Amino acid sequence: MSRLHCLIMLWVLSTFLIVSQAAAEDLVVSSDFPGGSAEVVKIDQNQRTILVRPAGDPQFGWPCWWYFQVTGITLGEELTVTVDASQMKQANGLKLSAAWALPEQAAFSSDQRLWSQTGPGKKQGETCVWNVKPEAKVVWFAWGPPFVPADAEESVKTLSQKHANVTAFELCKTRAGRSVPALVVSPVGEKDESRMVIWVQARQHAWESGGSWVGRGFIEWAVSDHPQAIALREKADIYYVPIMDIDNVATGNGGKNQVPHDHNRDWSEHPRWNAVQSAMKSLKALDESERLVLFVDLHNPGANSKQPYFYIAPPELDTQRRKALQDAFIAVCRQEMQEPFKLDQSTPSTGPKYDKRWKEISSNWVRSVTREYVVGITLETCWNTPHSTPAGYRTVGQQLGRGIARYLEQDPRSSPAPD
Ligand SMILES: [Zn+2]
Known part of the structure; x- marks a missing residue:
């Protein structure tokens, strides 16, 4: 190649590099x-x-x-x-x-x-x-698959349009004026005051987006044609709140340990957060009419957790009957939650050693103010694994639904007190 050719090629090459x-x-x-x-x-x-x-x-x-x-x-x-x-x-x-x-x-x-x-x-x-x-x-x-207020809005709207027995409602407006979407699954026109009620909610801690995906998997299963889901709906009304702390989810804040305290330390006589206040009011009324049987709060845990687990009632809030029902619920969930995640054997509790505001944690409040047959429990689904995706989370939600359906095959309200 001549020197001229060489120079031309270099020029072409450098022009190409500059242009690209x-x-x-x-x-x-x-x-x-x-x-x-x-x-x-x-x-x-x-x-x-x-x-x-x-x-x-x-x-x-x-x-x-x-x-x-x-x-x-x-x-x-x-x-x-x-x-x-x-x-x-x-x-x-x-x-x-x-x-x-x-x-x-x-x-x-x-x-x-x-x-x-x-x-x-x-x-x-x-x-x-x-x-x-x-x-x-x-x-x-x-950080993880986002689930923002528009997703919550769309989810409850779509489900209510698609299924006659689903009614979307606004749980409340937040302190910042945002709407908190929720839904209830209940047969149309039927006023049966003896039906059981379950309440599932997510995102008291805004950053834990996986909770909303587990919730979505649960509610989509619960309204589906799956025979167990149909059987569940024949017995129980289902309340579902995809995002409790809408304000912090909307603004991209973490929510956990916010000032003065977060949603899951707010279940007190004077709740600060409107979503908590509304949920407490509804749950109390549902318990007074002897319909509430189960409350599940959905969260994501620490980075090292690789399996989902339940936070259970601390011994301070346990009675034999309550514990027997809680054990029965966990046992069926354990059978359902195998893949991609196996439910962890360990069931830590949120007692006085866990947090000084332990009584103001949602599931503990539920346990302390409701009838003995009501199970109030927290599900933590691991976020730091290859299956902590929308699909993996939704599978956990479906499995939770199947666990709930199996647990409620027998009405816990008529459960005998253990010997
Ligand atoms: Zn949490």
Whole structure:
């Protein structure tokens, strides 16, 4: 090849490189949408790396939740996304462990509807780095699959339109004026005051988005044509609240341990949060009419939990009969919850050693103020596993539904007191 040829080729090559580099758009990170949370620390447009921190205000709960959009992606390019969780503080100024904000696999989506997981990230100190090759020009990354107020709204609306026996209602308006969507499943036109009632709710802690996905799996199963679901509906009315702390979910805050206390430390004589106040009022009335038999509160636990588990009644709130019913409920759930998650054998309790406001925890309040046959329980579904996806969570919800259906094959109200 002649020197001239060589020079021409070099010129062509360098022009190509300049043009192709110029063709790459700038990456832009935004969290200005419902549920969004990210502080952009640095974007390197040449290296295609993004560094963010969770941006929640500790006054509104643990700032471990993050959720952001990236635009300007060239199809097929590799992005390096780093979340720095080293600066997280609780409202009292103490450090919050980075583990809460760093799933091994992050959630990502190209349409905010279908959520998959990235490959496992690389932990580097209190940061985690994920390499992703999106097949879209715009993608969203999040701590886990988001479930925001619009999803709750849409879910109760769709189910009520599709099923005659589902009625959507507003549990209340929040302190910030947002609507809290809820639904009840009950036969139309039938006023049977002896039917049992179950109450399932999620997201007293806003960041625990997995709770709403478990709830969605549960309620979609409960209204389905599955014979066990039909049998359940023949006996029981079902109340369902997809998101209790709507305000913090909407603003991308964590909710957990917010000031002065969070939703799940608010079940007192003077509840601060409207959703808690409304739920307490309804539950009390349902118990007074001797209809309430089961209350289930859905949560996500700590990063190291790899199996779902129940928080059960502390001995202080137990009677023999209550405990026998609770054991029976857990036993059927244990048979149902096998894959992808096996229900953990251990059943910790939320007594005085767990928290000084232990009496103001929802399931403990239910146990202390309702009739003896009412089971009040908390289900924690692990978030830091390859199955902690919408599909995995929904399966847990269906299994919970089957457990509930089997448990209620016999009416717990007529259960004998154990010898
Ligand atoms: Zn929680």
